[in-house]
Amino acid sequence: MKLLLTGSSGWLGRHLAPRLEAIGHKVIGLDIAPGDHTDIVGTVADRTLIDKTFRGHGIEAVIHAGALHKPDIVRYPNSAFVDVNVTGTLNLLEAAVQAGHDRFIFTSTTSLMISETVRAGREGGAEQAFWLDEEFGPLKPRNIYGVTKISAEHLCRLFHKLHGINVAVLRTGRFFPEDDDTLIMPSGPNLKANEFLNRRLTVEDAAEAHVVALNGIADLGFETFILSAPTPFGRTDCAQLIANAPAVIARYYPEAKALYDKKGWILPDHIDRIYDAGKAERLLGFRSKTDFASILAALAEEREPPFHHDPHYLSPKEAL
Numbered sequence: 001m002k003l004l005l006t007g008s009s010g011w012l013g014r015h016l017a018p019r020l021e022a023i024g025h026k027v028i029g030l031d032i033a034p035g036d037h038t039d040i041v042g043t044v045a046d047r048t049l050i051d052k053t054f055r056g057h058g059i060e061a062v063i064h065a066g067a068l069h070k071p072d073i074v075r076y077p078n079s080a081f082v083d084v085n086v087t088g089t090l091n092l093l094e095a096a097v098q099a100g101h102d103r104f105i106f107t108s109t110t111s112l113m114i115s116e117t118v119r120a121g122r123e124g125g126a127e128q129a130f131w132l133d134e135e136f137g138p139l140k141p142r143n144i145y146g147v148t149k150i151s152a153e154h155l156c157r158l159f160h161k162l163h164g165i166n167v168a169v170l171r172t173g174r175f176f177p178e179d180d181d182t183l184i185m186p187s188g189p190n191l192k193a194n195e196f197l198n199r200r201l202t203v204e205d206a207a208e209a210h211v212v213a214l215n216g217i218a219d220l221g222f223e224t225f226i227l228s229a230p231t232p233f234g235r236t237d238c239a240q241l242i243a244n245a246p247a248v249i250a251r252y253y254p255e256a257k258a259l260y261d262k263k264g265w266i267l268p269d270h271i272d273r274i275y276d277a278g279k280a281e282r283l284l285g286f287r288s289k290t291d292f293a294s295i296l297a298a299l300a301e302e303r304e305p306p307f308h309h310d311p312h313y314l315s316p317k318e319a320l
């Protein structure tokens with residue numbers, strides 16, 4: 001297919017574009033910043049540019065990954081989030097419907113599921129970890145990033161209802177390579193490794209989920225999927241996870257503590273949210289390849305952990 005990939009210069013885009021091309025798609029990359037996989041430098045907020053791109057390249061489907069996201073909150077005004085994340089998504093949906101597309105893939109975020117209450121977790125008085133699947137709600141995003149992403153999700157749902165276009169909304173967990181901008185302990189690779197228990201996946205798995213969704217959504221209608229590495233935990237673990245996570249982790253991975261000690265890493269003392277990626281597996285047949293067990297296997301074999309860590313990663317638009 002001839003695909004329009006937005007955000008093609010970004011961290012996800014630069015992993016996804018070659019993967020799509022390897023299986024025979026023609027990818028037209030559009031991004032505000034130049035990059036190896038970007039053919040058109042411009043903004044999704046520019047409807048004229050989007051129309052010209054659709055006409056000029058005979059676009060047959062869109063993967064919409066370009067966005068202002070969490071680290072951009074301190075860099076851009078609220079109105080820029082609305083322009084890019086809401087108006088940009090609307091432009092693409094309208095162009096896709098006009099062109100008669102049968103499918104649309106929207107990269108969303110698990111971040112929009114995090115209200116102030118969920119974020120406060122144990123410190124806010126929660127007695128058990130929040131189990132976050134696609135049914136979780138009511139959703140009350142806590143920042144402009146989440147508010148504009150949930151608005152874009154609503155546009156996707158509306159366009160499916162009005163025009164029948166099949167849409168996969170991929171609420172993606174963390175895959176960024178840089179350090180967390182709020183947590184300092186533990187830091188770096190240790191924090192990332194811990195997050196594979198409940199809220200992270202590799203960028204390669206995130207890219208692959210988009211490939212699978214592009215095929216799978218064609219006859220599914222409108223569906224939302226959480227993407228994260230498969231968690232070992234179940235709902236019955238939620239109370240103990242918030243009280244004593246190492247005890248729960250030891251039940252599933254008895255070897256974890258010794259392997260972590262050897263590396264000088266620490267396990268989380270509590271876990272207050274778990275993303276359940278089961279629906280993507282049930283409906284799309286997608287399951288992340290890299291999980292917490294893969295990380296322990298790397299530690300046991302004294303290999304590098306199987307994920308990217310780059311404290312200096314900066315979205316390419318910031319280098320303009």
Ligand SMILES: NC(=O)c1ccc[n+]([C@@H]2O[C@H](COP(=O)([O-])OP(=O)(O)OC[C@H]3O[C@@H](n4cnc5c(N)ncnc54)[C@H](O)[C@@H]3O)[C@@H](O)[C@H]2O)c1
Binds near residue numbers: 066
């Ligand atoms: N990184 C994560 O952990 C994470 C987690 C959940 C969801 N996401 C989502 O994944 C997608 C990709 O994020 P990423 O991590 O690769 O970030 P990134 O910043 O590396 O890539 C995003 C790209 O979007 C481009 N972009 C920004 N404004 C644009 C505009 N107006 N028009 C066209 N392109 C524009 C940027 O230039 C950038 O190249 C985003 O939609 C983000 O919300 C990311």
